[in-house]
Amino acid sequence: MRMLGYTRVSTAAQDARLQLDSLLSAGVQRRDIFSDVTSGSRDAVKRPGMKKLLDYAEAGDTLVVWRVDRLGRSLIDVLNTVNLLQGWGVGLRSISDGIDPATSTGRLMLNMLATLADYERELITERVNAGIAAAKANGTRFGRPLGDPSVIASKLQIVQQERAKGRTAAEAAKLVGWSRATLYRHQQAVQGVATATQDF
Incomplete structure (x- = not known):
């Protein structure tokens, strides 16, 4: 059984020395x-360092982190990463948080x-539903026809708000009933109109 370590800082100006020293002291x-130097807004499995770690890890290994929040941008992302590791037979130990499945x-x-x-997921769903309800109360219609510019604008606004909160494009698109491809198509169309307007 091997112990694998993972560190993450958000910017190159930050120092991962504390994390590194803790991992070395843990054996x-x-x-x-x-290691990754990247914002926590990126899902763990999309970070280059984490990708290399996952390729390197084998069943029976234990991943050691300084704090569990180094694994993900949110509780949901952390739990998804933990579940992924457990599915591959890789354990997790978080030094500062006292998390050790053993x-x-x-x-x-x-x-x-x-x-x-789970609680965070429910809160997000409630906030999104409240936003949709408020938009409907203000006369915004959701659903087909998708070609209605006001509907598209309202959905794009909701998507933008959810993206700012750290949700992925696919997750945000799903909340308004779109696929990621549909979201990108509408974003490109809006950008195209803006570009054409600037040309005049």
């Missing part, structure tokens, strides 16, 4: 530590994370 070999306390912490992630 992780320097050669088995993977212990009863660690398993309790993971269960609490899962509960909080």
Whole structure:
């Protein structure tokens, strides 16, 4: 069984030394530590360092992090990453948070994370539904016909708000009943109109 390490900082100006030292002190070999310098807004599995780690990891390995928030941009992203690792037979240990699935306390912490992630999903859904209800109350119609410019504008606004909160394009598009391809098509159409207007 190997211990693999992972560090993440948001910008090159930040120092991962504290994370690195903690991993080395926990017994992780320097050669088995993977790093990312990227915003937490990117899903964990889309980060280059995490991709390399996942390619390198084998069943029976344990991923060690300084804090569990290094894994994801939100509780949902953290839990998705944990579930992915567990599905591959890779354990997780978080030094500062006391999360270690090998212990009863660690398993309790993971269960609490899962509960909080479900709660976060419900809050997001409630906020989106409230926004749609408010838009409908103001006369915005959702659904077909998709060619209605006011509907498209309202949906694009909701998508933009959800993207600003860290949701992916696919997730935000799904909330308004679009596929990611449909979202991109409408965004390109709006950009095309804006460009044509500037040309005049």
